[in-house]
Amino acid sequence: MTGQVSVAGLGPGHEAQITPEVSAALAGATDVLGYIPYVARIAPRPGLVLHASDNREELGRARAALDLAAQGRRVVIVSSGDPGVFAMASALFEAVEATGRTDIDIRILPGITAxxxxxxxxxxxxxxxxxxxxxxxxxxxxxxxxxxxxxxxxxxxxxxxxxxxxxxxxxxxxxxxxxxxxxxxxxxxxxxxxxxxxxxxxxxxxxxxxxxxxxxxxxxxxxxxxxxxxxxxxxxxxxxxxxxxxxxxxxxxxx
Amino acid sequence: MTGQVSVAGLGPGHEAQITPEVSAALAGATDVLGYIPYVARIAPRPGLVLHASDNREELGRARAALDLAAQGRRVVIVSSGDPGVFAMASALFEAVEATGRTDIDIRILPGITAxxxxxxxxxxxxxxxxxxxxxxxxxxxxxxxxxxxxxxxxxxxxxxxxxxxxxxxxxxxxxxxxxxxxxxxxxxxxxxxxxxxxxxxxxxxxxxxxxxxxxxxxxxxxxxxxxxxxxxxxxxxxxxxxxxxxxxxxxxxxx
Incomplete structure (x- = not known):
């Protein structure tokens, strides 16, 4: 069984600028990974594991997300703004290339970029x-x-x-x-x-x-x-x- | 009494990519103006007037929005994507400059750009x-x-x-x-x-x-x-x- 990795954009900071698509992905997640202040924006709930890490650890975070998805987990990596603009989407694809894990279901969910x-x-x-x-x-x-x-x-x-x-x-x-x-x-x-x-x-x-x-x-x-x-x-x-x-x-x- | 003009980004097309901020502005609007296919995305309801116009009519649309706001209406101009990227926000400020109406309450509400x-x-x-x-x-x-x-x-x-x-x-x-x-x-x-x-x-x-x-x-x-x-x-x-x-x-x- 293979899980899924979504890379979701939380927008610049206000809740009202998070898209319903991103909110739905977070509501269905088993694991949320990201830089400490971004993970701090996610409300804890039973069944959700929060994995906060420092910046400059993007590649390790991306590999961890792929590992969790390979175990069947529903993983969301959170970025501030849009995940495709100077954020985690590129790091995830670097990790896909490095690990050869092209079988994982990946979704990039855009956000309001800064x-x-x-x-x-x-x-x-x-x-x-x-x-x-x-x-x-x-x-x-x-x-x-x-x-x-x-x-x-x-x-x-x-x-x-x-x-x-x-x-x-x-x-x-x-x-x-x-x-x-x-x-x-x-x-x-x-x-x-x-x-x-x-x-x-x-x-x-x-x-x-x-x-x-x-x-x-x-x-x-x-x-x-x-x-x-x-x-x-x-x-x-x-x-x-x-x-x-x-x-x-x-x-x-x-x- | 002076109303308000919001310029709101509807995102690329899917409902789930419209921010709650934009949805709230649309729910509170008395008038929605925009290019015909974008206004077609707005659900009609009592108390809401829809003003659809052709493209290449951006400046006239922006002036009409300022006129309505000056009458105390709550106006939303809708753009596809983000209103600040090749869309209606610049046209609105051109109309503000041409009319001298710097007293109108203006809000630009970002969206997911294409x-x-x-x-x-x-x-x-x-x-x-x-x-x-x-x-x-x-x-x-x-x-x-x-x-x-x-x-x-x-x-x-x-x-x-x-x-x-x-x-x-x-x-x-x-x-x-x-x-x-x-x-x-x-x-x-x-x-x-x-x-x-x-x-x-x-x-x-x-x-x-x-x-x-x-x-x-x-x-x-x-x-x-x-x-x-x-x-x-x-x-x-x-x-x-x-x-x-x-x-x-x-x-x-x-x-």
Whole structure:
């Protein structure tokens, strides 16, 4: 008998942003695995085993989930936001590849990802073409982060940054802001959205000239506008129309 | 007395992917406005007025919503997916700016956007840094689409394309595929995800060499992998780690 592994997105924090699909999976689970603060969001009940683990243990957690499913258990791995955006879905497929366990019934259950919850609070800053970039350099070189920031800026994409800053990486985000100031100029709009939909929610709208690294921590999503992004009242939004602005570098011209 | 306008995301199609927050807003609405097929998803009830309109009427719909709210009505504009991703939130703020009605109580209620529902069905193709690009050239020049495609490819982003192809734009998507073949090579993985979570759902996994424009229509989201994206079993996923691959053009080198 083979069980099932679902990877479920809990959304940014508020119960009202968890989909019924995810709630149903949790109600039917025998085991819930995840990073400690995410598992803490799951109500205990008889018949449900909660397995909380530290971050940076994603691959071990994914292997444990496959093991439990192979024993016939109904397993849910919980992620904050959406499981497919800088979260546990990729780790699970790495574990599937490493173990060869392609026979397990796997379901990915989407959730409201942090950048879209943050964008909704700010207005519509991601209403035009945009990039999502994980600024953590735990799993990729800082040079790749810089490379992508420059291409995103020169393509005039709006941007959303996950994991902008942590105690172990105090300097990378300052460097990212510096690159953006070089590429986009000082007036570009920036939104710092911390812990959206929780009691600790805090939103700040500023410009690249005024943005400081200390405005972000690991619970913050940072949104950067494109060259057309503007304010109306207390809101920030990207108009639906765009023209070709003069980019700092055009790949058709200089390749 | 001033009412309220909420812009609510209905998710990709299935009821179980509508958040409780959105369901509560719909239950409390006096008026629901939106594109005809989205309003058709709302159950009629006494006291609720449904206002369905054609697409390309976004700005008129947004102004009508502000007018109704100014009369004290509780208005919900419905979008498919997430309202902040190529949907009605930007149009509403354009109407706020045009009318000067910054006094209206506005709430943006996020939803499961199509690319994340599609990614969940395919595995985790957006598990690393990615771009979301609207391939429609209704509101931006085709040259800007091409410019962004090249920067996204040279930044080695995974990509998600909305509105890849319609009857009125039969050729643009073929051109986009040609650009991607030039930039990424023939082996790059591509997912065509049509009408995810509905009875018409259809998923196809292929490569740039095999991808054909006819595989997409307006109900399809197209996902393109980065240089590390791989298959395991029937799944497609982006590993969490990445290295700097040799890009066709490096902006640090040729700016």
């Amino acid at each position: 950048m879209l919850a943050a964008a909704a609070r700010a207005g519509a800053p991601l209403g035009h073409d945009f990039c999502a970039i994980n600024l953590s350099d735990n799993l990729k070189p800082a040079a790749l982060v810089e490379h992508r920031l420059r291409h995103a800026a020169r393509g005039d994409f709006a941007m959303a940054f996950y994991n902008p800053r942590s105690a172990s990486r105090p300097d990378g985000f300052g460097r990212a802001l510096q690159i953006l100031r070089e590429e986009c100029g000082p007036g570009r709009l920036v939104v710092f959205a911390r812990a959206v939909s929780t009691p600790e929610e805090r939103l700040a709208i500023t410009t690249l000239a005024e943005a400081r690294p200390e405005m972000a921590d690991m619970r913050t999503v940072v949104l950067v506008g494109n060259s057309h992004t503007r304010r109306v009242g207390g809101w920030v939004y990207a108009p639906r129309s765009a023209t070709v602005s003069a980019p700092a570098s055009d790949p058709e011209g200089d390749a | 690319m994340l529902a599609a990614a969940a069905r395919a595995g985790a193709p957006l598990g690393h840094d990615f771009c979301a690009i609207n391939l429609s050239d209704n509101l931006k020049p085709a040259a800007l689409v091409e410019h962004r495609l090249r920067h996204a490819a040279r930044g080695d982003f995974a990509m998600a394309f909305y509105n890849p192809r319609s009857a009125s734009r039969p050729d643009g998507f073929g051109r986009a595929l040609q650009i991607l073949r030039e930039e990424c090579g023939p082996g790059r993985l591509v997912v065509f995800a049509r009408a995810v979570s509905t009875p018409e759902e259809r998923l196809a996994i292929t490569t740039l060499a095999e991808a054909r424009p006819e595989m997409a229509d307006m109900r399809t989201v197209v996902l393109v992998g980065n240089s590390h994206t791989r298959r395991v079993g029937g799944w497609v996923y982006a590993p969490r780690s990445a290295t700097v691959s040799a890009p066709a053009s490096d902006p640090e080198g040729d700016a």
